[in-house]
Amino acid sequence: MRIDLHTHSTASDGTDTPAELVLRAAAEGLDVVALTDHDTTRGHAEALGALPEGLTLVTGAELSCRWNGISMHMLAYLFDPEEPDLLAERELVRDDRVPRAHAMIAKLRELGVPITWEQVARIAGEGSVGRPHIASALVELGVVDSVSDAFTPQWLADGGRAYVEKHETDPFEAIRLVKAAGGVTVFAHPAASKRGRTVPESAIADLAAAGLDGIEADHMDHDAATRARLRGLARELGLLATGSSDYHGSRKTCVLGEYTTDPEVYGEITRRATGAFPVPGTGGDRGTTGGRRSL
Template sequence: MRIDLHCHSTASDGTDTPGELVRKAGAAGLDVVALTDHDTTRGYAEALAALPSGLTLVTGAELSCRVDGVSMHMLAYLFDPEEPALLAERELVRDDRVPRARAMVARLNELGVPVTWEQVARIAGEGSVGRPHVATALVELGVVPTVDDAFGENWLADGGRAHVEKHESDPFEAIRLVKGAGGVTVFAHPGASKRGRTVPESVVAELAAAGLDGIEVDHMDHDADTRARLRGLAADLGLLVTGSSDYHGSRKTCVLGEYTTDPEVYGEITRRATGAFPVPGTGGA
């Protein structure tokens, strides 16, 4: 059983529509795929309508958080998308994305980069605009060769020359809100140091005590030593261990199913969730 619990569509910063994503997941031989767009659930309806036979969809989102000045992402699975408190917090984060992206464009202009808001908006389309769309604009202009290079300290990384902070949720509050909506929480790529500062293990322990369910260990941004360290940390704290591709379509080099989650862990996630349930495909359009 092949399970990929972290994927993005054009509802946020992926390049595949939700329908294309689930069809590709089925063609890639996945049995379960999670749709975890940034701070939004707008892709659910299209993904469900296109869900092929043999593939199960886990609904979710990747929540933007910050603790002690460090950005982090919280994967939330199988919560009630209409629960008012969590919905309000997601909208607050999402609504701050446009002014933040405009501010990054302005900073890039000050640095001599001829990027425009119209270019970034075109790249984002109907999705929730974010740094990957600005990064793609830098690639289009030939400023950097790849999106990953745009996330370096010279440009868009935390603390980079063109970085601008946005509203991000407190992770302890995010856990409380997701739990209140019947969902399950997993700390996404906690050891991805190339993205900037990472959350100390002492804080991960505090998050675990506050109800965090798991950490994403098997991920393209974690080398073998990091995965081993995180696996040990999860064991010490009694956290579930997940693996995921963090698929973004052509915007990143990762492929669907590059890393996967153990079926027993997936089963435990579904047992803990009460806000929503996995949806088996019956042959979508």
């Protein structure tokens, strides 16, 4: 059983539509895929409508958080998307993305880069605008060779020359909100140091004590030694250890199913969730499932 619990679509900063993503996941031989766009659940309905037989969709989101000035991401699975407090917080984060993007564009122009809001908006399309869209614009302009090359101190990395902070949720509050909405929380790529500063293991222990369910150990930004260390930390703290591709379509080099989650860990995630069910594909349009919301 192949399970990938971290992917993105055009609802945020991926390049596949939600429908294309689930069809591609099935073609790649996945049995379960989670759609975890940044701070939004807008792509879930389309993904469910296109969900092919044999593939199960886990609804979720990747929440933008900040701990002591360090940016971090929290994967939230199978929560009720209409729970008002969590919905309000997601909207607050999303609403801050546009002014932040304008400010980053202004900084880049001051640095001599001929980037425009119109270019970034075209790249973002209907998705929630973010740094990857600005990075893609830098690639188009020939400023950098790849999206990853834009996430350096020279350009868009945390604290970089063109970096601008946005509203991000306190991770302890994120855990509380997701739990209240019936969901499960996993700290995404916690040791991805090339993205910027990472939170210390002592903070992960504090998050575990506050109800964090797991950490994403197997990820393209973790080398073998780091993956082993994170799995040991998960055992020590009683956390689930997941694996995921963090697929973004053509915007990044990762491929669907590059890293996967153990079926027993996936089963525990679904057992802990009370906000939504995983939805098995039937090839037809699905709206809600009995008892709990699927969107």
